[in-house]
Structures are given as structure tokens and as C-alpha cells.
Amino acid sequence: MTDKPRNWQEDMKLSEQAKGWTYEITFNGEGNIVAKDANYTFAQVIAGDVGISNAEVILDGLEALPYWLQQYAAAESLIQQKDAEIAAAEKAYEGLQANCVSRGEYEATLKKLDDITKAYHALLQDEGDTP
Incomplete structure (x- = not known):
């Protein structure tokens, strides 16, 4: 070779x-x-x-x-x-x-959204305007 x-x-x-x-x-x-x-x-x-x-x-x-x-x-x-x-x-x-986001980021964002939604619903109930 x-x-x-x-x-x-x-x-x-x-x-x-x-x-x-x-x-x-x-x-x-x-x-x-x-x-x-x-x-x-x-x-x-x-x-x-x-x-x-x-x-x-x-x-x-x-x-x-x-x-x-x-x-x-x-x-x-x-x-x-x-x-x-x-x-x-x-x-x-x-x-x-x-x-894309990681699963952990997704779950943290979802939890944050859930917490904000609960706080919003609580605020509306306090004012007598339930959804």
C-alpha cells in the first residue's frame, strides 16, 4: 500500500x-x-x-x-x-x-398560575363577587 x-x-x-x-x-x-x-x-x-x-x-x-x-x-x-x-x-x-421549558419549569409555572388563580378567586369571594 x-x-x-x-x-x-x-x-x-x-x-x-x-x-x-x-x-x-x-x-x-x-x-x-x-x-x-x-x-x-x-x-x-x-x-x-x-x-x-x-x-x-x-x-x-x-x-x-x-x-x-x-x-x-x-x-x-x-x-x-x-x-x-x-x-x-x-x-x-x-x-x-x-x-421549550423543562418539566420543572412547567410545573413551577403551573403552580404559580394555580396560586394566582386561587388568590383571585379568594379576592372575588371577599368582595362578594364569586365567579
Whole structure:
């Protein structure tokens, strides 16, 4: 592996450039991977003496790479969408929280209202004007 961070868009561009090529395993005792252009006018050994089984794994990886890059792109897009949804939900929650009171504050306010209402009723009864 490399210490250089990977960029899936750049990797996809490289993968797209390789689409016109065909790859095959040649056997000369150890196994080579040969790349040929679309017209078969140019061929180059891109991996020499890697062994047949290793060459098959490498070719499978080359074939699978575009698919997994597309899957990564879709997942990255979904993550961005969900991050935006979470940010919107958090903002909505903060707005609700700013306009709400705790249960204790609610109960204290309700008790205060009840006390004021009782005092009002008592005042009206004292003046003979019962509700």
C-alpha cells in the first residue's frame, strides 16, 4: 500500500483510461500480465513473473475496481445527504429546545398560575363577587 492518500475520482479517471485495453495472462513459467490496446497494435507486460494465481487475482482486481469506485461514490453521496438531514434535524431540535421549558419549569409555572388563580378567586369571594 502507499502512504499517499487515495482520491477515488482520480482512481476512477485512471480506470476509465484503462477501459480500451485488454489484459491477459501469458505463461512463460511464472506468469505475466500483458496489456494490449484496443487495436492490438501495442502490447506491454505490466506485471512480470507474478505467478498464474497472483496474475488472476490482479486481473480480478482490475476488473472489480470500477464497480467498487462507483459503490464508494454512491456511499459518499448518501453520507453527504444524511449529514445534511442530520444537520437540519439538529437545527430544528435547537429551535424547539429554545422555545421549550423543562418539566420543572412547567410545573413551577403551573403552580404559580394555580396560586394566582386561587388568590383571585379568594379576592372575588371577599368582595362578594364569586365567579
